[in-house]
Amino acid sequence: MEFVVDENRKLSGGFTPVTNIPIISPDLLTIDHADTVIVFNYAYMQEIMESNGAFIADGGVFISVQDILADN
Secondary structure, three states: OOOEEOOOOOOOOOEOOOOOOEEEOHHHOOOOOOOEEEEOOHHHHHHHHHOOHHHHHOOOEEEEHHHHHHHO
16 A cells, blocks of 8 residues: 545645555545555545546546455
8 A cells, every 4th residue: 555545634744653654635646646546434435436536537446445345
C-alpha cells in the first residue's frame, strides 16, 4: 500500500500509526496516478465514487474491501 486517502483535511500530510503510511487528500489521487483504490469503509462506496469522478474518468478504479474478502 503506497498511501491512505482520507477526506479529513487534518490528517492529510500525516502518517498512519505504526506502519507510517502517508495519508493524502482525495484531490491527490489523479496527481499521484493511482490506478486502484481499496475502500475500507464500504458503506460509503457510492458517495466516495461520486465525489471522485475525475479519478474514475482518468481510468481509476474503486474496489470495496468487502468484495475482496468475499472472493477469498
